[in-house]
Amino acid sequence: MVEQKEESQTPSHHSHPSNKTELFFALFCGVFLSIGFLIEQLVVLPTWVSLSSYIISYFFGGYFISIEASKKIIQGGFDIDFLMIAAAAGAAYIDKWPEGALLLFLFSLGHALEHYAMDKAKKSIEALGELSPKTALLKKEGSLKEVAIKDLRINDIIVVKPNTKIAADGVIINGSSSVNQAPITGESMPVDKTFMEYGTNSPSFDEIDKKHIVFTGTINGDSSLDVLVLKLSKDSTVSRLIKMVSDVETQKSPTQRLTKKFEKWYVPLVILVVVLLCFAYLIIDESFNSSLYRAITVLVAASPCALAISTPSAVLSGIARAAQKGVLIKGGKALERLGEITTIAFDKTGTLTEGKPKLTHVIPLNDFNEKDFVQLVLEVESLSNHPLAKAIAKDIKSQYHIEVTNKASEVNAVQGKGIQATYHREKVFIGNRSLMESAAIEVDQVLISKMEQLLKNGHTVMIVAYKNKVAGLISVMDTPRKTAASTLKSLKEIGIKRMIMLTGDHQNVGDAIAKQIGLTEARGNLLPEDKVDAIKSLLVRDGKIAMVGDGVNDAPAMALSTVSIAMGAAGSDVALETADVALMSDKIENLPFVIGLSRASKRVIKQNIWISLGVVVLLVPATILGLTNIGLAVVFHEGSTLVVVLNALRLLRFK
Template sequence: MNNNHEKIHQHNQIFGKKTELYFAILSGVFLSIGFLVEKATEFPNWIPSLCYLFAYFFGGYFISIEAFQKLTKGGFDIDFLMIAAAVGAAYIGSWPEGALLLFLFSLGHALESHAMNKAKKSIEALGHLSPKSAVVKRNGKLEEIAIEELKIGDVIVVKPNTKIAADGVVISGSSSVNQAPITGESMPVDKTFMAFSGNLPKLNEVDKKHIVFTGTINGDHMLEVIVLKLSMDSSVSRLIKMVSEVEAQKSPTQRLTLKFEKWYVPIVILVVFLLCFAYLIIDESFEESLYRAITVLVAASPCALAISTPSAVLSGIARAAQKGVLIKGGKALEDLGSITSIAFDKTGTLTEGKPKLTNVIPFLNYDEIAFVKLVLEVESLSNHPLAKAIAHDIKTQYQIVPQNKASDVKAMHGMGVKAFYNADEVFIGNVKLMHISNIEVTEHVISKMGNLLDNGHTVMLVAYQHQIIGLISVMDTPRKSAASTLRKLKEIGIKHMIMLTGDHQNVGDAIGRQIGLTEVKGNLLPEDKVEAIKTLLQRDKKIAMVGDGVNDAPAMALSTVSVAMGAAGSDVALETADVALMSDKIERLPFVIGLSRASKRIIKQNIFISLGVVVLLVPVTILGLTNIGLAVIFHEGSTLVVVLNALRLLRYETN
């Protein structure tokens, strides 16, 4: 639905929002009464004529205003063709046919408007998610204030089973939160509090388990949340703003049909004008030539074509938004549907994004529990991210806590750590650390390390009392859903799935084998990823790039379609990506690609239907083989079919 039509509709709401639909129905009612009175009674002729006149008024009201406004700007469009056809029908005395034309056209217009509004409302419903007020904790007291009065740094109290009033970080309490309105996740997500030191954290630097979003619904426990974004900057507000802008980004097919209409409408007007004078060449009256010309005018109007693409695009975008996926316009929707190659960032996209303890291997018959206790004591005193990950996983897997038996932990840059445990030296790190510490690394140890390194693990040797007593390994493990997602992508026809990573090639290859990638490119700097995308574009013509929208922005910008994961709360991801998966779930990818393909399919069907009817009707009407009534029914019927076909996308589900 174009913006001009919306403005006209807003300024003429006699019966509220459905005024246009009621006018169309009144047109049909007066048309039916006029027809019945004319055919079935002996009433004077002025009665059915008056009914047809009312049918003309109600059927032509909105489209006449719109056509006039466009005409004053020098534009001829479909509305103008319809008004011209109706006036022509009245001129030759075919009042019932003209009234039927206006009734069906106005009904099509109204249903088109309804279809568009339904698609928009399913997105704009997000705007009603934000609560109108929030309970704020100030000076130890609770007070309820309007959402607009919230300030960054305020602490809001979220009661059980109520909506969260702002984007922020949980600083007290733990609860499960229903994030479906923002991310489309069907299951509630556990949120826990973060220790708060006084300095406001940045939202994109906080673990997602501590972050809550405006409009999401708290579970059974009370939370205290520190506000980090005002309502106008929240994820939900940004989402609504971006959805309202997607219509401006027309799809390639839409741009093509608009170009076609620009030339087609004046040609139709010229042909119809010439047909009015067919009586000069063939044996018929001026009235017959005029009737034929008006019938051709009805048949040739590309109403269904005009609505075929925008209705499908908007329905597709609306369906994606219901599932927590923001598609920015028709171009991204159509492009994604034609993709057969996808490049993935590794960390946080195909993998969990944080190292996990993968192997604990004691040597020399060393007791495993004693071994992990020693490692835990040392690593729990280090601030290195790998040390923190190892300490966390040992505590979780072995259910033990440090006893503060280690001391004097010293980081050995690029090699590991050195410490004292029960008055003896401990070294945890790489082979180089062992060599400079005069600790022998046997062939057996090298062999054990080699197997793990080949499979992408980061390996650390553990030495105590001047001998190696075991090794531990960590790895950024694949997401649980990665393998099944890639399998589904392969099933729906994605031929090339490539991982681009800055990690060592061995690490990439190991993960690639586990989850079923077709290619892995390792040791890549950000500029190398850009070159990799250029190479893939030359080979595959089109490529989608999936990442977090931050680290890989240059490579994503170069790709045909960029897809950002976990975009809720990330300004950069929302702004740079063509498609934003609001949740952190890679398994949404097959759904959104399937939806894009369904949208492309429906756009093609709609264009085939709309052009097919025009191609069929125009020759038939030029040859005078049908009357204006049948032309109207076929023509407007195709418009309704196209709209209803597009609305099917609102119920799209993956197989």
């Protein structure tokens, strides 16, 4: 984890010894400016005394700015730092030392505060790096030894003591506990974790049920766990999160790209105008110094500092706020695009639904009593390994509080039809109509219409026959998540107009779930490639679309969408790689927060651009016409930069 930390602290577009040094230099600049000013105004001393104070002020104020400007010039570009140095040098040339020093003081203070703000946003992201403990308890030949995280190897076994941080991504092979996953997934409630039966071969991380898996940096509850390490520290979910968030800054948002382009031609233009203004005395009746003074004031007024910082500060704050809530947004592009979405497509299984079939109806028929009927179904289904049979047996046990008495035997699966078994020496069939036909069991019209009604509502229906006649019906269904309906309602409230479900299930199932949770549309019977076509057609219709899925089987469709959102991304490499936005937890209710946050970020970016451009548009003509002096221009100019940064930092408190 240590190497990771260093790697993630890549300095931003300004490399400094430290923010503190920069801030102190700015403050010293202000102190010597004040001393010079007070000596000049209140005490009768030779001019060189106040002048030397201003010169020292110049040194402290211009130190970091000069370094940055010279770096840029070597690379062949002029930027805002260069404009500021030029303005300060010009002010000194015409003996306006106090104004020059004031300019450098406010500009260097603004710079230091801007870096402080950027750092604050970054630090809340890098706090992720602090999640990982530095050492782990390695279990070897019966004894425990404390080792550094980076020395852990795959298939090592570590012991996690109660109420301590988990030191590696892995699978629990002994013990069960409730684990606080909030640092990674943002889930507020601890999650119950249990051990997995572990054979000789090492399981693959992505295929293990999440209830057996633990992540680096999450906090163990009240009991001890043995964890089999499945990922090295550099590949752990936390390390990847940090690396991704540090890479995030390189993915510029559309607005950021636009402002960069604008600055590219704007700065040389300003320099040209300023040079021309220096020769204004040739045309109008004024001294060279007056022309130069005006030119320098225009130089200050026209510098687009606030514009340069307006988008990056908002993007970083937005991304940092999302990271605190267990949501990874990959860069300004994803953040801005998400704010423009009005159509969302959802994968069904595991996204809108629990992804686990539940027993929905038990209908005994032909004078069968319910208790005998469910006992019969339980005995037979508990012998089968089919996922549906397992789900039925589990739900009957919990709903009816009965246990298996092992009265059934000789169970056989009939491919594509169902199962048959023996119960109390009589044959039992559970399955579809063709199974009944092949066993010559009569299915009457009343039964068929009952089945059709259930099928229409999205249930999967099975007929149960015993002693050569129909004993009843049972049905199962993948049920919607408890929070799905309320989440979709919140999405509607924040302006999402269309919500479409894409599923491989039967259209009836899709329609039934859509009706229950309030979707605008459901498209059923889709193979993965059909989902891609569905996204294509939605893009044609709505222009922009977000796709929400678990990122594994939906990867092709997600790659096509404007913004792809993966759920339950913690531990899923594919989802982390392919999605633009990753909800680390499996909670769909984080969606409205993310979309709300990206809209707020978009608003802040717009406000910032208006503020920064507005100040330039008002100040430049005023200075050309000689309506403002350099001091006033400096105050307005630097004031707008601070307003923009503070406005962006509001996003860190977004609810």
